[in-house]
Amino acid sequence: MYTAIGYAAQSATAPLAPMTFNRRSPRPDDVAIEILYCGVCHSDIHQARNEWGIAVYPLMPGHEIVGKVTEVGANVSKHKVGDLVGVGCMVDSCRHCEACAADLEQYCLEGPTLTYATPDRIDGSNTMGGYSNSIVVSEHFVVRIPEKLDLAAAAPILCAGITTYSPLKHYGVKAGDKVGVLGMGGLGHMGIKFAKAMGAEVTLFTRSASKAEEARRQGADHVIVSTDAEQMKAAAGHFDFLLDTIPVQHDLNPYLETLRFDGVHILVGLIEPIDPAVHAANLVMKRRVLAGSLIGGIAETQEVLDFCAEHDISCDIEMLDIKNINQAYERMIAGDVKYRFVIDMATLKA
Ligand SMILES: [Zn+2]
Numbered sequence: 001m002y003t004a005i006g007y008a009a010q011s012a013t014a015p016l017a018p019m020t021f022n023r024r025s026p027r028p029d030d031v032a033i034e035i036l037y038c039g040v041c042h043s044d045i046h047q048a049r050n051e052w053g054i055a056v057y058p059l060m061p062g063h064e065i066v067g068k069v070t071e072v073g074a075n076v077s078k079h080k081v082g083d084l085v086g087v088g089c090m091v092d093s094c095r096h097c098e099a100c101a102a103d104l105e106q107y108c109l110e111g112p113t114l115t116y117a118t119p120d121r122i123d124g125s126n127t128m129g130g131y132s133n134s135i136v137v138s139e140h141f142v143v144r145i146p147e148k149l150d151l152a153a154a155a156p157i158l159c160a161g162i163t164t165y166s167p168l169k170h171y172g173v174k175a176g177d178k179v180g181v182l183g184m185g186g187l188g189h190m191g192i193k194f195a196k197a198m199g200a201e202v203t204l205f206t207r208s209a210s211k212a213e214e215a216r217r218q219g220a221d222h223v224i225v226s227t228d229a230e231q232m233k234a235a236a237g238h239f240d241f242l243l244d245t246i247p248v249q250h251d252l253n254p255y256l257e258t259l260r261f262d263g264v265h266i267l268v269g270l271i272e273p274i275d276p277a278v279h280a281a282n283l284v285m286k287r288r289v290l291a292g293s294l295i296g297g298i299a300e301t302q303e304v305l306d307f308c309a310e311h312d313i314s315c316d317i318e319m320l321d322i323k324n325i326n327q328a329y330e331r332m333i334a335g336d337v338k339y340r341f342v343i344d345m346a347t348l349k350a
């Protein structure tokens with residue numbers, strides 16, 4: 001075992017604060033990583049405050065981890081000391097079920113082991129995330145960071161990036177397709193970049209007209225103000241795909257009407273009941289599909305990192321001193337970040 005430091009919440013109402021704890025010594029298939037950067041995801045806030053009811057304390061968030069390999073177990077072949085690597089939302093899974101066998105560990109039938117607040121499959125200890133100076137993870141769940149990528153800006157690709165890339169890939173978005181992206185936060189701005197790089201004609205749906213210029217800077221071809229009924233009506237039957245990154249309940253019906261027949265509306269941001277209800281006619285009458293998608297598998301996480309290197313895509317980030325993490329949470333809740341905070345772990349030493 002070795003001693004690690006990090007920021008954790010001790011209860012649902014406590015702010016994050018420094019904590020010293022133990023990380024395990026690497027098992028034969030483990031990689032030990034010195035964490036250099038860690039992105040701050042909205043899930044971190046939900047979990048730290050137990051808003052999903054599944055938190056385990058102390059809770060150390062962080063699942064957009066980039067760092068350098070410091071030690072490897074005897075059987076490790078994928079990574080070596082000194083390699084620049086990443087860890088996303090999962091650190092283990094059953095590895096034998098149908099989903100795991102298909103490289104879709106996020107849908108593991110036994111449930112994947114999440115990077116934080118989940119019992120380790122071997123010793124039962126509570127996993128601790130990336131708001132820390134180190135982490136120890138089985139090599140299968142560690143990905144390679146391509147040299148071309150900026151390390152800090154690469155961190156959010158491990159959650160925000162893969163979450164938006166995976167469904168676009170799964171549904172086969174291709175050149176000429178018309179893709180609508182709902183919302184332009186951490187997920188949405190990556191969705192715009194990916195859809196554009198796949199050759200699609202991309203439209204941002206936003207509530208505020210003021211975001212139009214910024215959306216175009218991100219690569220969107222068009223902007224629809226979703227609160228403008230006329231603009232929504234004019235888009236009826238237009239889109240092949242909608243990538244819905246809105247994390248709060250919203251009426252899907254006006255969006256579904258903008259899909260052509262066979263169009264697919266993909267939810268990636270909402271983990272709550274759909275309210276108001278979807279009118280089935282909006283699906284039935286045009287054979288439309290309402291779908292959901294969760295992050296992506298490990299092989300696909302490597303694929304999205306390589307895709308980002310190839311297409312010069314990175315996340316727009318604001319660097320964060322870890323001592324300001326609680327204020328950063330408040331700013332995220334207020335929508336006041338473009339588009340992802342990334343903790344510079346060098347500030348943890350100070
Ligand atoms: Zn996340």
Ligand SMILES: [Zn+2]
Pocket residue numbers: 093094095096097098099100101107108109110111
């Ligand atoms: Zn499995």
